[in-house]
Amino acid sequence: xxxxxxxxxxxxxxxxxxxxxxxxxxxxxxxxxxxxxxxxxxxxxxxxxxxxxxxxxxxxxxxxxxxxxxxxxxxxxxxxxxxxxxxxxxxxxxxxxxxxxxxxxxxxxxxxxxxxxxxxxxxxxxxxxxxxxxxxxxxxxxxxxxxxxxxxxxxxxxxxxxxxxxxxxxxxxxxxxxxxxxxxxxxxxxxxxxxxxxxxxxxxxxxxxxxxxxxxxxxxxxxxxxxxxxxxxxxxxxxxxxxxxxxxxxxxxxxxxxxxxxxxxxxxxxxxxxxxxxxxxxxxxxxxxxxxxxxxxxxxxxxxxxxxxxxxxxxxxxxxxxxxxxxxxxxxxxxxxxxxxxxxxxxxxxxxxxxxxxxxxxxxxxxxxxxxxxxxxxxxxxxxxxxxxxxxxxxxxxxxxxxxxxxxxxxxxxxxxxxxxxxxxxxxxxxxxxxxxxxxxxxxxxxxxxxxxxxxxxxxxxxxxxxxxxxxxxxxxxxxxxxxxxxxxxxxxxxxxxxxxxxxxxxxxxxxxxxxxxxxxxxxxxxxxxxxxxxxxxxxxxxxxxxxxxxxxxxxxxxxxxxxxxxxxxxxxxxxxxxxxxxxxxxxxxxxxxxxxxxxxxxxxxxxxxxxxxxxxxxxxxxxxxxxxxxxxxxxxxxxxxxxxxxxxxxxxxxxxxxxxxxxxxxxxxxxxxxxxxxxxxxxxxxxxxxxxxxxxxxxxxxxxxxxxxxxxxxxxxxxxxxxxxxxxxxxxxxxxxxxxxxxxxx
Numbered sequence: 001x002x003x004x005x006x007x008x009x010x011x012x013x014x015x016x017x018x019x020x021x022x023x024x025x026x027x028x029x030x031x032x033x034x035x036x037x038x039x040x041x042x043x044x045x046x047x048x049x050x051x052x053x054x055x056x057x058x059x060x061x062x063x064x065x066x067x068x069x070x071x072x073x074x075x076x077x078x079x080x081x082x083x084x085x086x087x088x089x090x091x092x093x094x095x096x097x098x099x100x101x102x103x104x105x106x107x108x109x110x111x112x113x114x115x116x117x118x119x120x121x122x123x124x125x126x127x128x129x130x131x132x133x134x135x136x137x138x139x140x141x142x143x144x145x146x147x148x149x150x151x152x153x154x155x156x157x158x159x160x161x162x163x164x165x166x167x168x169x170x171x172x173x174x175x176x177x178x179x180x181x182x183x184x185x186x187x188x189x190x191x192x193x194x195x196x197x198x199x200x201x202x203x204x205x206x207x208x209x210x211x212x213x214x215x216x217x218x219x220x221x222x223x224x225x226x227x228x229x230x231x232x233x234x235x236x237x238x239x240x241x242x243x244x245x246x247x248x249x250x251x252x253x254x255x256x257x258x259x260x261x262x263x264x265x266x267x268x269x270x271x272x273x274x275x276x277x278x279x280x281x282x283x284x285x286x287x288x289x290x291x292x293x294x295x296x297x298x299x300x301x302x303x304x305x306x307x308x309x310x311x312x313x314x315x316x317x318x319x320x321x322x323x324x325x326x327x328x329x330x331x332x333x334x335x336x337x338x339x340x341x342x343x344x345x346x347x348x349x350x351x352x353x354x355x356x357x358x359x360x361x362x363x364x365x366x367x368x369x370x371x372x373x374x375x376x377x378x379x380x381x382x383x384x385x386x387x388x389x390x391x392x393x394x395x396x397x398x399x400x401x402x403x404x405x406x407x408x409x410x411x412x413x414x415x416x417x418x419x420x421x422x423x424x425x426x427x428x429x430x431x432x433x434x435x436x437x438x439x440x441x442x443x444x445x446x447x448x449x450x451x452x453x454x455x456x457x458x459x460x461x462x463x464x465x466x467x468x469x470x471x472x473x474x475x476x477x478x479x480x481x482x483x484x485x486x487x488x489x490x491x492x493x494x495x496x497x498x499x500x501x502x503x504x505x506x507x508x509x510x511x512x513x514x515x516x517x518x519x520x521x522x523x524x525x526x527x528x529x530x531x532x533x534x535x536x537x538x539x540x541x542x543x544x545x546x547x548x549x550x551x552x553x554x555x556x557x558x559x560x561x562x563x564x565x566x567x568x569x570x571x572x573x574x575x576x577x578x579x580x581x582x583x584x585x586x587x588x589x590x591x592x593x594x595x596x597x598x599x600x601x602x603x604x605x606x607x608x609x610x611x612x613x614x615x616x617x618x619x620x621x622x623x624x625x626x627x628x629x630x631x632x633x634x635x636x637x638x639x640x641x642x643x644x645x646x647x648x649x650x651x652x653x654x655x656x657x658x659x660x661x662x663x664x665x666x667x668x669x670x671x672x673x674x675x676x677x678x679x680x681x682x683x684x685x686x687x688x689x690x691x692x693x694x695x696x697x698x699x700x701x702x703x704x705x706x707x708x709x710x711x712x713x714x715x716x717x718x719x720x721x722x723x724x725x726x727x728x729x730x731x732x733x734x735x736x737x738x739x740x741x742x743x744x745x746x747x
Contacts, residue, residue, distance in 0.1 A: 004028060007035055011052025021056075030059040034072045041076035051075060054086055063222055067093040070101065079112045084158060097219045097226040111158035118167075121159055125152045125167045129175065140176050141183040148172070213451060215243050215423045221451045225439045233448045237421055246423045248272050248416075249293065249300070270420055271300035275307050276412050278394040288482070292490040296500045306412050307398045309419055313407050314362070316415060316445055317373060317388060321354045325444045326388060328357040329374045336387075344374065344385060358389070364404045366391055375411070377440050381433040386410045414438040414450070422450045428457045429516060456516040458507070460524065461671040463488045464683055469674070478687055479667070485735050486667040486691050488521075496664065497712050497722025497737030498524075502531040521666070525738045532712060532720045532737065537565035537573070540610070540651040541700040541715040541734075543661055545584040547631040548652075551619055553581045563611045563703070575703040579612055583654045584699050592621060592629060599647040601632075608639060608649035610716060615642040651716045656699035659732040662724065663693040704732065712737065 002010065008018035008031065022028050034055045038047050047055070054075045062068060071089055074080045080089055088110040093101070107113065128151045129136065136143050148168050156164065213220050216238040219230060248270040271293055273286060293300060306313075320326040329344045354373075361371050373389035388411035395401050413434075417425045425438070432454045442449035464470065470487065473479045482489050485496035493503065506527040510517055540563070559579040566572040590601045601607040606617035620633040639645075666688055673683040704713060704723075712722045719740050724733040 004032060007032065011035060011047050011055065012049030013052065013056065027060055030062070030065065030068055031056060034059050034068060037069060037072045038076040041073070047076075050081075054080065054083070057083065058086060058090070061090055062093075064093060064097060074110075074112070079107070080110065082111075082158065082160065084161075085111050094220050095217070098228075098231055114158045116156050116159040116163075118163065121152075121156060121163055121167050124155050125164065125171055128152050129168075129171050133175070136172070136175060141172075141179055145172065212245075212424055212453070215241060215245055218423075218449065218451045221453075223435065223439075224451060225443055225449070227443050227446075229446050230443075230449070233446070237448045241421050241423070244268060244423075246270070246301075246421055247426055248304075248420060248422050268301045269298070270302050270304050270422070272304045272306065272416060272420070274409060274412065275305050275396070275398065276406050276409060278392060278396040278406065283397065288491055292494075295490070295494060296504060304416075304420065305398060306407070306416050307396060309412075309416055310399060310403055310407075312419060313412060313415060314405075316447075317407070317411070318355065318358065319445060320375070320388070320441075321351055321358060321373070323444065324351050324376075326354070326373055326375050327351075328354040328361070329372050329385070330370060331372075332369055339382070341384075347374075347376065347385065361389065361391055361405050362403075364393070368393060375437070375441065377437050379433055379437050380435070383433075386437065410434060410437060411441070414441050414452070415445075415447070417450045418442050418447045421448065425450045425452045427452060427454055429454045429514065430457070454514065456513045458510060459516065459518045460488055460521055461518060462521055462666040462668050462673070464668075464674060465489075466674075469683060472684065476684065478684070485662070485664050494710065495722075495724065496735050497532075497710070497720065498528050499531045499535065499712070502528040505531070528738050529720070529741065532714065534566075536712040536714045536720055537575075537703075538563065538567065538716055539575075539701055539703050539713045540577070540653055541659070541661070541698060541718060541721070542584045542586050542651070542653050542656070543695050543698045543718065544587040545653075545697070545699050546587045546590055546629065548583045548585055548616070549631060549633050550581050550583070550616065550636045551633050552635050555581055557581065561612050577653075577701045577703055578655045579614075580654045583609075583652045584656060585650055585652050587629075589650045590618075590629065590632065600650055606642065606646050608646040610649045610651050612652070613639050615639050615646050651718070653699050653701045656701055657705055657732065659698050659700045659734060661695040661698040661721070661734050661736065663695065663736045665691045665693075667691045698734075700732065700734070707732070714740075 004022055005015070005018050008021055009015055013021070021031060035047060035052075038051065038055060042051070055072065058071050058075065059068070062071065071080070071086075071093065074089065075086075080086050089106070092106055092109055096102075096106075125148070128148050131151075132143070132148065145168065149164060152164050152168060153159065153161070216234050218224055218234060219226050246268060249272065271290065273289070290300075290303070317326065321328075327344075327346055327349045329346045331341075331344055331346075335341060357371060358373055360366060361373070368391045371391065372387045374385040375388050376385060378384050379386060387408050389405050389407055391404060392406050393404055396403065396406075414425070414437075431452070435452050435454070438452045439449055459465065464473075465488065470479075470482060470489070473487075474481055474484075479486060483491035483495045485492050490503070494500070502524070506524045509523075509527070510519060557580065560576045561579045562574050562576050564570045564572075564574045585601070589607070591598055592603065594602045594604055599605075599607075601616070601618065603618045603621065606615050608615050614636050615638075616634040616636050618632055619635055621629050622631040622633070624630045668683065668686045669688050670678045670686050672678050673686040676682075679686045700715070704711075707713070707723045709723050709725050709727065712720065713734075714720050715734075717740070720737040721734040722737050724735050726733045
């Protein structure tokens with residue numbers, strides 16, 4: 001037999017393509033088998049390039065190896081002769097995973113034996129051209145010839161595409177004659193009016209990545225295991241669901257959700273709490289998870305708990321042991337740690353003995369760690385016989401002391417999906433190593449097997465999202481709690497003032513991919529600004545106040561100034577603030593010594609007051625003992641009366657309310673605080689000492705006095721801010737959400 005390289009080139013593959021094929025062991029083996037089988041039918045020299053191309057395409061696209069011989073026979077016997085027929089054949093075997101294949105149905109749907117004559121092609125093309133004759137004569141070669149091809153192919157499904165194209169070209173030439181110089185001129189571009197159709201957020205989020213199977217067609221997913229009972233179980237599943245797509249969102253309630261979780265919400269979806277570890281569960285986490293899901297704008301179809309199924313899961317474990325797929329083991333946890341733990345000496349224990357011991361575990365006759373139930377499977381990562389049940393003498397928040405044995409995630413995850421008839425089990429990429437055990441466990445118990453679909457986790461730089469590390473930050477006092485605005489948990493982002501719409505938009509822009517995505521925070525902040533610019537009403541706040549007394553405005557005079565909530569659209573409302581003899585401006589908006597390019601207030605340069613219609617000019621600078629300006633006396637005039645238009649307009653407040661302002665920067669100094677090559681001392685050594693600045697004597701105008709917690713504002717020329725839960729009736733507290741975009745006019 002020829003060597004593989006010679007064998008592959010003998011069927012028409014280029015040497016380069018043949019060498020590439022040799023690098024893929026599975027493809028190489030399948031192609032060798034297909035060629036060998038075809039040569040038995042056609043002879044050693046009978047596999048020509050056309051047949052070889054079909055064999056190569058078939059082996060590279062075929063998902064079910066057991067159909068290799070079946071399809072090879074049809075190609076070798078010239079029953080499948082075209083790419084169209086092969087595509088139909090591949091789709092057919094994918095849709096019919098179980099034996100036997102209905103030969104008559106297969107050949108009918110794949111065009112086997114269908115012969116399209118040149119006369120049929122000529123006749124069909126003639127009818128199509130006659131239909132479009134007037135438009136063809138008018139537009140000549142500017143006419144969309146693809147339209148003719150498409151309509152001609154419509155009635156000739158199994159015809160050779162090249163033959164149709166040649167016939168179209170010939171008949172068009174006969175009708176129009178050769179191309180003229182006018183035909184060859186480039187078509188002038190027209191300014192098309194584009195009507196933008198607003199895609200829904202989830203249409204954007206899905207993109208092309210989520211090529212999901214239809215309900216009931218689980219077997220079309222790559223890697224899905226088909227057993228003799230699969231099709232019957234899928235039929236029962238479809239009868240129960242009515243073809244409805246069902247997903248589930250299964251957070252473990254021992255930590256607050258971080259931004260990466262936001263990508264997992266879509267469609268008709270259960271919110272399932274994986275409450276299988278009674279030692280970790282706290283009520284605040286359950287509440288926070290539900291709050292965050294609803295805050296993002298999603299209402300769960302139903303809220304469920306893994307603990308709802310404890311009895312059913314136990315019964316299934318008994319069945320698994322009875323079938324010989326699980327056993328009771330007495331290896332200690334410390335013995336199972338590491339990459340290569342010793343195999344269990346109890347692996348081949350009789351099922352009857354394991355059933356007795358499992359019952360004793362349930363009745364509390366073993367100490368914690370003395371016995372576990374393990375499943376007989378080797379996972380993708382090499383982990384052997386994962387634990388299905390362990391003993392924990394801890395009361396459960398829902399079931400109390402009813403159980404002292406609790407199922408693990410590896411055991412519970414797929415079975416709860418099966419019990420709830422989930423169609424698409426979405427999880428992050430790190431669970432890919434558990435996919436084979438997911439399929440194995442459902443099939444070992446002969447229960448409906450959903451499809452596990454992995455997507456890439458969304459990570460952000462300059463932060464940590466590990467629950468363990470966030471807990472460490474809280475315990476060390478680096479951050480206050482899980483909702484500290486410097487973190488990227490969803491509760492923290494809400495507290496900082498990030499709108500849920502912005503987070504959803506950010507996730508939609510990133511899209512759902514299989515690859516892990518690591519994004520810069522400024523991309524999220526850009527989405528936040530876009531939303532807040534349209535939805536955060538304007539107000540004025542002074543962070544470092546400088547008192548200004550208007551000398552030519554008498555005491556007791558109080559003018560009302562109307563300020564638009566959204567200056568770009570004054571129809572969206574406004575509010576009124578007072579203008580009196582005493583106002584406050586930012587210290588940075590005054591300089592005693594004029595500098596080149598400085599456009600705001602100086603002793604020799606007046607400045608305008610935003611929204612007030614006034615211009616002020618300095619008459620006197622009052623200083624403290626250290627020589628710092630603490631008050632200005634100014635002259636005020638209408639902007640219409642000013643000698644010249646001021647170079648800048650600044651914000652101000654009058655009769656303001658005192659408030660606390662919290663300014664946040666990145667919590668970590670490096671992009672990847674968990675990377676030892678970047679941060680050798682560990683993430684706790686990388687804390688930014690300036691990540692929080694508290695200004696406790698800021699002033700804000702009275703328009704915000706009735707604001708509610710999490711209400712958002714744009715403080716003009718300062719940034720976007722949100723009211724913090726620490727606010728009281730006596731003192732408001734605002735968190736800076738994001739800064740404004742760079743203002744080139746401000747220096």
